[in-house]
Amino acid sequence: MTAAPANHRRTALICSAVVLGMTGLSFAAVPLYDMFCKATGFGGTPMIGTSGAGRIIDRTVSVRFDANVAPALGWRFEAEQTEITARVGETQTVFYKITNTSSRPATGIATYNVQPSQAAAHFVKIQCFCFTENTLQPGESIEAPVVFYIDPEIEANRELASLKSITLSYTYFPSKAGQPVAESKGDAARSSL
Numbered sequence: 001m002t003a004a005p006a007n008h009r010r011t012a013l014i015c016s017a018v019v020l021g022m023t024g025l026s027f028a029a030v031p032l033y034d035m036f037c038k039a040t041g042f043g044g045t046p047m048i049g050t051s052g053a054g055r056i057i058d059r060t061v062s063v064r065f066d067a068n069v070a071p072a073l074g075w076r077f078e079a080e081q082t083e084i085t086a087r088v089g090e091t092q093t094v095f096y097k098i099t100n101t102s103s104r105p106a107t108g109i110a111t112y113n114v115q116p117s118q119a120a121a122h123f124v125k126i127q128c129f130c131f132t133e134n135t136l137q138p139g140e141s142i143e144a145p146v147v148f149y150i151d152p153e154i155e156a157n158r159e160l161a162s163l164k165s166i167t168l169s170y171t172y173f174p175s176k177a178g179q180p181v182a183e184s185k186g187d188a189a190r191s192s193l
Helices: 003-040 117-122 152-156 185-191
Strands: 060-069 074-080 083-087 090-099 105-113 123-127 133-135 141-151 165-176
Touching: 060 074, 060 090, 060 141, 074 165, 083 090, 090 133, 105 117, 117 123, 117 152, 133 141, 141 165
Parallel strands: 060 165
Antiparallel strands: 060 083, 074 090, 090 141, 105 133, 105 165, 123 141
């Protein structure tokens, strides 16, 4: 009869360990998924590089630049060039202009992706303003560069052999403590007035 309480205690410890493990994994899921996307280009996440490609090939790809702003932020955000033709492997620099059109200081942060998502593994950003909080005073403007290249290894990807264009898309959101802040329904209603 004394074996039953020991079995119950062991079962309770195992269940507690499983619950704690699952809770820990749920908190780790977002950073782990982010690391996975950055390492593989999954989900349209561009690769991060520290220097140029090292070789340039004759193939060209049109790169389009998309700029969006959440309505609650009150900023104007636009690429100085909406499209360029880039040689694969050649380092390119494009500037975005960001202006606070509201009457109050505002802090924002940009998220990004590449479309088609299969091309993200070959789109390498060397410098970018994304995931960096910017606080702009009323009427203040800044220029933010994006330095990138298309990896020549794209030639080895048969799925992308006929790829003619890539879109790099950014969206600025209000931010707090380095994280985008979701817009509430009240914010959306106020911004439309």
